[in-house]
Amino acid sequence: MNANLRTDTSSAQRIFWSALDDQAQAQTLERPAQTVAEQTRRTVAALIEEVRSGGLEALRAITQRLDGAAPVSFEVGEDAFAAAEAAIDPALKQAMVEAAARITAFHKAGMAKPYAVETAPGVVCERMIRPIGRVGLYVPAGSAPLPSTALMLGVPAQLAGCREVVLCTPPRKDGSADPAVLVAARLTGVGRVFVLGGAQAIAAMAYGAGPVPACDKLFGPGNSYVTEAKQQVAQSGAAAIDMPAGPSEVLVIADAGANADFVAADLLSQAEHGPDSQVLLLSDDAGLLDRVEAALATQLAALPRADIARRALSASRLVQVESLEQAFAISNRYAPEHLILALREPRVWLPKVEAAGSVFLGDYTPEALGDYCSGTNHVLPTSGAARAYSGVSVASFQNFVSVQSASAAGLLAIGPSAVTLAEAERLEAHANAVRLRLQEAAR
Amino acid sequence: MNANLRTDTSSAQRIFWSALDDQAQAQTLERPAQTVAEQTRRTVAALIEEVRSGGLEALRAITQRLDGAAPVSFEVGEDAFAAAEAAIDPALKQAMVEAAARITAFHKAGMAKPYAVETAPGVVCERMIRPIGRVGLYVPAGSAPLPSTALMLGVPAQLAGCREVVLCTPPRKDGSADPAVLVAARLTGVGRVFVLGGAQAIAAMAYGAGPVPACDKLFGPGNSYVTEAKQQVAQSGAAAIDMPAGPSEVLVIADAGANADFVAADLLSQAEHGPDSQVLLLSDDAGLLDRVEAALATQLAALPRADIARRALSASRLVQVESLEQAFAISNRYAPEHLILALREPRVWLPKVEAAGSVFLGDYTPEALGDYCSGTNHVLPTSGAARAYSGVSVASFQNFVSVQSASAAGLLAIGPSAVTLAEAERLEAHANAVRLRLQEAAR
Structure with missing residues (x-):
């Protein structure tokens, strides 16, 4: 089989790594184009300015214009929280409670501690830890609301002890917030929730507008407008942000013994996030790549979001490598947000991982576990940012202040x-x- | 004494806090204007583009143009390192060795550790720690070279275990690097040093140019061009940066028992950094403010950098507060880079500090100790960024990767x-x- 040619059985490109020259290898690892259009930049800058100067009236006007529904009050009241509790499926509530408990257990165990060192007789240097005073969480609801993101941001904010935790999430068609997001917010002690989305929510949390207070740092994923707005408010010094965010991505390293159905399912669960998601599979076994390609076609046909996934797959690659060593070199260069090691001895290989957001070991650890409830955070660096950024943790919500005394x-x-x-x-x-x-x- | 009026005995404004309305209070805490001129933005963007497209030739042309001296080789060779060792005062070398040892002791004690938690039976979540692969350190030499900054950046990079540590520092008039900076770089195991300054150095370290390799993250202070260049390369995703940087600043809280000469000396040691530095003194004792004002005038007259300090003082304020509680509320709102507690019981007051870069306790802990050799880092958040950013630490040079295994x-x-x-x-x-x-x- 000539693996350098695109095949038509799936939309993903099939590639034999060692047959590529340097330029083609670099192209293989390129993310789908993410240059922010000048138009997006200007639209976002104008929205931010509108919110800064117009306050509450601007929030109303923009929300009416973009979401088609301006809520009477942007702030979610007690009655809405109570209604949300009553509305959601008890099994969903239970799943959120359990997920929050595991996220809490993992994040709490990693919290930094204050310390002191006598660096010379009579000279004591210390590190104090202080919660960031007021933080703003953004929980998107593009194709669907994401209560899991409320847990991933709310839990570490609560553990850090931030004085005020504010959350914005876009309105549904009727102007109300998603009940599961509200329940998740309450589970993690979020103080105030506003039904407000997009760049206007980021602007409001950065500068303060209407009932939304100005926050010191903003967190959370979002579409390209939200991401651009976060960059702009960070650049202007109005608020810090958690990290630059881009489309979600996964890289899977699989050996001959990997389960092709599992691998295909993992690739698809990333691909369904959005048409700009990217998935990469690296294997030293041509047979495994063949089997995954076949499984992709079968599973894709049954997916409700098949269209989105198919578009994402078209930017994705199934790469045959000479060896697993080569696979890890490629992965470290790519620095994926999610890295799945579908290997017989994943722990033996783990030390080779130099840069990645979160790593999933073996056949029974699909990315979806980390996305929801293993305990790790799912707000992770994308687009190669994992080379120099880490996922959200309690430290993301803290300041470390040095102290000296002679x-x-x-x-x-x-x-x-x-x-x-x-x-x-x-x-x-x-x-x-x-x-x-x-x-x-x-x- | 009407403390609301400017007095002419020193250039610093004298203010009685409680006599001000909200707007005047806000103005009192405003930093000197730091809006980056559109001209600076464009100049820097052009320099970055010139370096990206022109490589080595561009570095030569720019350095010739801006520094008046293009070195034959940008990279410092072994002979230059050896000459630097021979050239510097042994007392200076010894001071650097001792400072590096204390910086190492403090930073090492605060290093995060990997950990693992079983969040459910059969589900293990872990945090691995990996050094950022290649880091770029910038050591400025505007009015004078800063070997101490080489120590402050080199030590944590070495502790983190970064694969490659690169350092850029501007050429002196003869095109060579400052010997003390070279010795400091070698002391901390910096691999390669380039005699290259300004926005062109930042561009080279972000994108790779000539002999300078592209780095994953850039660190260090600099003038407004360096700072703007760091912002631009971070915004474009080319490299991460340590933090947004601005002019240096100190806030002193002093009680009636404080030593006015010490306080004046601390204010001046901040003011001499640059004309845009800002110093604030808060005291509940009018007599102390009077004595500091007098001491400022006396000490200022004897300073070689009196002109710079006088200009910085003109943007500075001596503020009389009702109580120390009020002083801490003001300080937390301002979030100073350096906070000196010239108090009889500084430890009793320390828990009130919510946001600051580094804190100095009592009469015998001048800021200069932390700047050089107490052990803490002097690369700290300015311009109120201490509300949501922390100073440089070993963690600044590390990635935290989560791992899960079910x-x-x-x-x-x-x-x-x-x-x-x-x-x-x-x-x-x-x-x-x-x-x-x-x-x-x-x-």
């Missing part, structure tokens, strides 16, 4: 070094601030 | 929850990826 003896011990360094940098006032104290301490 | 039993335990949540979000392929495995696991 006694007179401590100053006498390290002060002369500081004077020498300050003089080398020609910062005379720095040297003077130490010298004055050295004189006093030496008395 | 056995068949683990999947049976939590898989049904995942299916319920996926169905609620109408993500059928997600549900399917779990269901297929539930069938297999139940066999």
Whole structure:
């Protein structure tokens, strides 16, 4: 089989890695084009300006215009929370309670602790931890509302102890919020929920508008307008953001023993997120690639979101590699958001992973477990950002403040070094601030 | 004394906080204007584009144009490192060695550890820690070279274990690098040093140009061109950056018992950084403010960088507050880069600090200690960014990767929850990826 040619049995490209030259290899790992159109930039900048200057009236006008429904009150009241509790399926509530418990267990165990070190006799350096004061969570509801995202952001915010946690989520057709999102918000102690979506929600949480307070940091995924709005408010210094966000993606490394049906299902569960999602499968076994290709076709036919998945698959690749070592080199270069190791000995290979958002080991750990309820966070770096960004954790909601304290003896011990360094940098006032104290301490 | 009027004995404004209305209070806490001029934005964008498209030739042309000296080789060779070792004062070398040891001790003690939690029987969630592969450090040399910054960035990069650490620092008039910066770089194991400054250095480290490799994340302070270049490469996704940077600043809270000479020296050591530096003094004691004002005038007269400091002081304020509680409320609102607690019982007050970059306790802990050698990092969030950003630490050079592993039993335990949540979000392929495995696991 000539694996360099596209095959038509599935929409994904079939590639033999070692047959490609450098340029073709680079192209294979390119994400679908994500350059933000100048038009999007301008639209978002205009929306942000409209919200900043227009406040509540602007939020009403924009929501009416874009969502077709302006709620009487953007803030969700107690009656709506109560109605949501009554409305949702008890099995869904139970699944959310269990997921929240596991997310809490995992995130809590990883929380940083304050510490102190005596770096010289009489000199103590410390790290204090403080919650970020006011945080804004965005829970999208593009093709469907995502209560799981409310859990993934609400749990670490609660563990960090943020003074005020605000959540925005787009209105449904009738102007109300999704009940499952409201229940998830309440489960994690989110203080105030606003039925507000898109770039206007990001602008409101960054600058404050109408009832929405200005937040110090904004979190959460969203469409290209939300993402661009987050970038713009971060760039202007109005609010920090969790990370740059792009379309979701998965890379699977599978060996000859992998279950082709499972692998195909994992590729499709990523592909159904959106037409710009990307999936990559790397295997050293041509037979496995053949079987996955066949399984993709079969499973795709049965999916309600087959159209979206088929479009995503067209940007995706099934790559035959020389060896698993080569697969890990490719994966580290790509730095996927999700990395599935469908290998017989995934733990043996794990040390080779240098850059990825979240890793899934073996046949019984589909990405969907991490998306919902294993305990890890599903807000993860995309588009190769995993080379230098990490997923959301409790630390994302905290400030780490260093503290130092020198006694007179401590100053006498390290002060002369500081004077020498300050003089080398020609910062005379720095040297003077130490010298004055050295004189006093030496008395 | 009418404290609301500017006085002429020093250039700093004297203010009585409670006499101000909301707007005047907000104005008092405003940083000197930092809006990046459109001209700066365009200049920087053009420089970045020139470096991206022109590579080595562009670096030569730009350096010749802006620094007046294009080095034969941008990369510092072994002979230059050896010459630097021979050239610097042994006392300076010794001070750097000691500072590096204390910075190492403090940073190492705060390093995060990998961990694992069984979140359900058969479901293990973990956090792995990986160094960011290739990092770029920028060490400015505007009014003077800053070897201390090389230590502050090099030590945590080394502790993190980054595969490649690259450092850029501007050329001196003769095209060479500052010897102390070279020695500091070698002390901390920096691999390659390039004599290259400004936005062109940031562009080279973000995209790769000439001998400078493309880096995953860029660190370090710099002038407004460097800062703007970091923002632009971060925005484009070319490289992550440590934090948005602005002019340096200090806020001092002093009580009646504070030493006015010390306080004045601290204010001046911040003010000498640059004309856009800002210093704020808050005290509940008018007498202390009077004494500091007098000490400022005396000390200022003796400073070599008096002109810079005088300009910075003109944007600065001596604020009389009703109480120390009020001082801490103001400080938390301002979120200073450096916070000095010149108080009789600084530890008692420390819990009130909500947002600051680094805190200095008591009379014998001048900011200069933290700038150089107490052990804490001096690359800190400015311009109020301390509300949602932290100073550089080892974690700044690491990626945190989550890992999950479910056995068949683990999947049976939590898989049904995942299916319920996926169905609620109408993500059928997600549900399917779990269901297929539930069938297999139940066999």
